[in-house]
Amino acid sequence: MATLGLSVHDKNLEQILRGGAVMKIAQTIHIDRQCHACDPRGGCLGIQLLDNPDICEYLKQAKRISRKGEHVFREGEVADAFFVVRSGSLKSYLVTEDGEEQVLGFYLPGDVIGLDSTELQHRMSSAITLETTSLCRFLYIYLADKAQGSNLLRITSEQMQRDHNLVLLLARKDADGRIASFLDDLACRYRARGYSASAFLLSMSRQDIGCYLGLAVETVSRTLTRFQECGVLQVNRREVEILDHATLRKIAGIRGDRFMECDKDVELDSA
Amino acid sequence: MATLGLSVHDKNLEQILRGGAVMKIAQTIHIDRQCHACDPRGGCLGIQLLDNPDICEYLKQAKRISRKGEHVFREGEVADAFFVVRSGSLKSYLVTEDGEEQVLGFYLPGDVIGLDSTELQHRMSSAITLETTSLCRFLYIYLADKAQGSNLLRITSEQMQRDHNLVLLLARKDADGRIASFLDDLACRYRARGYSASAFLLSMSRQDIGCYLGLAVETVSRTLTRFQECGVLQVNRREVEILDHATLRKIAGIRGDRFMECDKDVELDSA
DNA sequence: CGATAAATTGAGTTTTGTCAATAAAGGTGG
DNA sequence: CCACCTTTATTGACAAAACTCAATTTATCG
Numbered sequence: 001m002a003t004l005g006l007s008v009h010d011k012n013l014e015q016i017l018r019g020g021a022v023m024k025i026a027q028t029i030h031i032d033r034q035c036h037a038c039d040p041r042g043g044c045l046g047i048q049l050l051d052n053p054d055i056c057e058y059l060k061q062a063k064r065i066s067r068k069g070e071h072v073f074r075e076g077e078v079a080d081a082f083f084v085v086r087s088g089s090l091k092s093y094l095v096t097e098d099g100e101e102q103v104l105g106f107y108l109p110g111d112v113i114g115l116d117s118t119e120l121q122h123r124m125s126s127a128i129t130l131e132t133t134s135l136c137r138f139l140y141i142y143l144a145d146k147a148q149g150s151n152l153l154r155i156t157s158e159q160m161q162r163d164h165n166l167v168l169l170l171a172r173k174d175a176d177g178r179i180a181s182f183l184d185d186l187a188c189r190y191r192a193r194g195y196s197a198s199a200f201l202l203s204m205s206r207q208d209i210g211c212y213l214g215l216a217v218e219t220v221s222r223t224l225t226r227f228q229e230c231g232v233l234q235v236n237r238r239e240v241e242i243l244d245h246a247t248l249r250k251i252a253g254i255r256g257d258r259f260m261e262c263d264k265d266v267e268l269d270s271a
Numbered sequence: 272m273a274t275l276g277l278s279v280h281d282k283n284l285e286q287i288l289r290g291g292a293v294m295k296i297a298q299t300i301h302i303d304r305q306c307h308a309c310d311p312r313g314g315c316l317g318i319q320l321l322d323n324p325d326i327c328e329y330l331k332q333a334k335r336i337s338r339k340g341e342h343v344f345r346e347g348e349v350a351d352a353f354f355v356v357r358s359g360s361l362k363s364y365l366v367t368e369d370g371e372e373q374v375l376g377f378y379l380p381g382d383v384i385g386l387d388s389t390e391l392q393h394r395m396s397s398a399i400t401l402e403t404t405s406l407c408r409f410l411y412i413y414l415a416d417k418a419q420g421s422n423l424l425r426i427t428s429e430q431m432q433r434d435h436n437l438v439l440l441l442a443r444k445d446a447d448g449r450i451a452s453f454l455d456d457l458a459c460r461y462r463a464r465g466y467s468a469s470a471f472l473l474s475m476s477r478q479d480i481g482c483y484l485g486l487a488v489e490t491v492s493r494t495l496t497r498f499q500e501c502g503v504l505q506v507n508r509r510e511v512e513i514l515d516h517a518t519l520r521k522i523a524g525i526r527g528d529r530f531m532e533c534d535k536d537v538e539l540d541s542a
Numbered sequence: 543c544g545a546t547a548a549a550t551t552g553a554g555t556t557t558t559g560t561c562a563a564t565a566a567a568g569g570t571g572g
Numbered sequence: 573c574c575a576c577c578t579t580t581a582t583t584g585a586c587a588a589a590a591c592t593c594a595a596t597t598t599a600t601c602g
Contacts, residue, residue, distance in 0.1 A: 089474040093482070103483035105433060106475060108460050112426050130474040155383050156427040162376065163434040170441035171485030175590070189379050203360040203401040204377060206549060211364070212374035214442030216591055221550055237549075237599075446558070477581060487559050492582055508567075508581075548599070556591080565582070572575090 062137040072127040072135065073114060079123045081139045082114035088133025094125045094168060097253040102168045106130070116160040118153040124161050170214050173252075178213040179223045180252035183233070187242060199241040336405045343398040343406065344385060350394045352410045353385035359404025365396045365439060368524040373439045377401070386424075387431040395432050441485050444523075449484040450494045451523035454504070458513060470512040 063086065066072065072083060075094055090107045104125055107113045117123050118140055140153065169181050191197035202209075210220045224235045232248055234241040242248060334357065337343065343354060346365055361378045375396055378384045388394045411424065440452050462468035473480075481488045495506045503519055505512040513519060 091475060091479055091483075101482055103479055105437070106457075106479075106483070109464055112430065115427055115430055130479075152423070153427075156386055156424075156431070159383070159386055160427070160430060160434065163431065163438065166376070167434065167437055167441060170438060171482075186377075193380055204362060204374075205547095208362055208374055208377075208401075211372055211442075212362070212377070217549080218551080218592085219590060222590095225550075476579095488581080489560085489583080490558060493558095496582075544602095546599100546601080548597100550595105550597070552593105552595085554591105554593090556589105558587105558589085560587075561585090563582105563584085565580100567578100567580070569578080570576085572573105 063134060064137060065132065065134045066129045068129055068131050068133075070129050072129065073123050074126045075123050077123045079114070079117035079121055080141065081137050082112060083127075084136040084138070085109050085111045085113065086134040086136055089130045090127050090133060091130055092125045092127045094164065096168065096172055100172060102171055104164055104167060115153075116157050116164065118157045121154075121157070124157075125164065175213075175215055175219050175223050176251050177253075178215060179209075179220065179227070180248050182209065182213055183240065183242065184245075184248055184252045187245070197242070198245065199239075202238045202240055334405060334407055336403065337400045339400055339402050339404075341400050343400065344394050345397045346394050348394045350385070350388035350392055351412065352408050353383060354398075355407040355409070356380050356382045356384065357405040357407055360401045361398050361404055362401055363396045363398045365435065367439065367443055371443060373442055375435055375438060387428050387435065392425075392428070395428075396435065446484075446486055446490050446494050447522050448524075449486060450480075450491065450498070451519050453480065453484055454511065454513065455516075455519055455523045458516070468513070469516065470510075473509045473511055 066088075072090060073079065085107050087109050089109075090113060092104045092107065092113060093101050094104065095101055107127075113127055114123075116125060165185075169178055173181060186200065186202075187197040190200050204212075206217045206220045209215075210217045213220070215223075224233075227233050227248075228235050230247075232242070232244045232251070234243060337359075343361065344350065356378050358380050360380075361384060363375045363378065363384060364372050365375065366372055378398075384398055385394075387396060436452075436456075440449055444452060457471065457473075458468040461471050475483075477488045477491045480486075481491045484491070486494075495504075498504050498519075499506050501518075503513070503515045503522070505514060
């Protein structure tokens with residue numbers, strides 16, 4: 001299966017990268033000859049990022065070739081590296097709660113894939129080759145040294161994860177799902193900040209909400225009204241109170257289960 | 272207007288940040304008392320990112336308060352800093368070719384805004400407050416030192432910009448616009464890599480394209496067929512040849528101008 | 543207190559998704 | 573190397589979700 005992923009040599013390479021004692025390969029300085037595929041993006045990323053002569057040996061060993069349909073990494077795996085595409089192509093995707101797939105992007109030679117998770121985190125998306133593909137693998141751990149404790153990486157990857165969730169929402173969810181996801185997200189963020197997750201004030205207008213979720217203002221309004229009629233929440237202008245968070249989550253997550261009529265009971269998975 | 276944006280003190284602060292000689296303020300070490308708003312996200316980001324005692328003085332001066340509806344930054348401006356929300360809330364957005372606005376995200380206390388552009392680059396989005404809001408401002412230049420020449424920042428911000436374009440596409444464009452944007456993007460990326468921008472092979476299936484663009488496979492197929500009937504492109508399975516790139520771009524950019532009938536001439540803005 | 547902006551609600555239209563059937567391509571094994 | 577099977581793509585008919593247009597009500601701000 002996975003022809004990707006560094007083998008037992010990882011540890012040694014890591015030592016080389018982290019300024020280890022090994023000082024051998026000074027003659028492999030012409031690394032760009034071996035990395036011509038990355039030229040279009042300003043030359044070998046390895047050299048750009050890791051200006052270390054020892055990197056040459058590392059790059060030679062970091063190259064991997066995958067055949068069509070092989071995973072480079074999968075959602076949930078522990079992430080320790082990102083990749084630069086040398087040749088071929090890939091797609092990254094995530095899987096919705098109901099098992100549907102959402103493609104997040106396609107990657108061509110020179111592109112970087114796998115930056116939406118940082119060291120010690122788990123992959124937030126999967127990546128699979130679309131054809132025979134050659135990749136260069138870079139450990140986060142090295143960047144972390146440069147980026148001072150990986151806080152910067154953490155922040156940027158969080159931003160990416162949020163963006164990806166928005167993409168998922170826009171591409172796969174209907175109006176109900178989008179509004180519910182939006183409210184659930186807000187609630188969670190308020191809770192994380194020590195505020196109430198069930199009652200809060202919207203700081204943005206209906207216009208803004210619609211503009212964010214790719215919906216017309218009228219649809220936002222109607223959907224909120226319907227949610228209220230169904231007892232999921234109480235809404236008055238900017239004031240929102242979530243009465244049935246379980247149902248809200250259910251609407252947010254699952255695309256198939258529509259939430260049309262008030263008399264039609266929606267099965268809850270809690271209580 | 273802009274109560275944000277550091278004044279003439281910038282230069283001094285920058286020197287402090289970059290490890291300048293000034294060693295005064297050692298008593299202001301209890302910075303977290305002043306930054307309680309950031310606690311929910313793991314404490315003051317300034318201390319996390321810039322573990323420098325001198326940072327305290329900087330943070331004191333980096334704080335700014337904006338009233339509702341004020342821009343923190345605008346698309347196109349030269350970017351030299353990012354911000355942490357201390358209190359209040361903001362939205363970030365970008366403007367489509369036809370002047371419509373696409374909200375990219377809402378930001379609450381503790382959130383980081385403005386990382387989708389790096390030093391020397393221009394802002395790729397705008398940010399405006401939704402209410403009275405307090406922010407902490409951080410210069411990229413300091414991160415750049417840590418992140419080794421800002422290459423990491425450049426790469427992550429490129430990824431974010433691509434994500435934001437996808438969001439824009441999903442939220443504001445119809446099927447025609449999405450397919451056209453998708454093809455135009457591919458063409459540009461191939462050109463940037465030295466390949467032909469007018470004729471290429473799709474490495475992904477119709478399924479993947481639909482999954483990426485939030486469309487059903489059938490819609491992808493139908494749209495491509497219609498584009499071909501209109502003479503915009505030639506398509507045969509995975510082979511694509513763009514015959515009229517100007518029109519393709521026109522379809523990609525503008526939401527209003529539908530592209531329905533073949534006999535209806537579409538005005539070109541070139542030639 | 544009036545004027546402007548925001549929000550709600552209704553009716554009709556349209557784009558796109560779903561279901562279904564067919565055609566073509568690619569891969570596998572005899 | 574060919575036949576078969578599976579996957580991928582195309583095309584048509586219908587249904588439905590969401591948009592647009594329009595009118596009304598309710599806030600918000602000066």
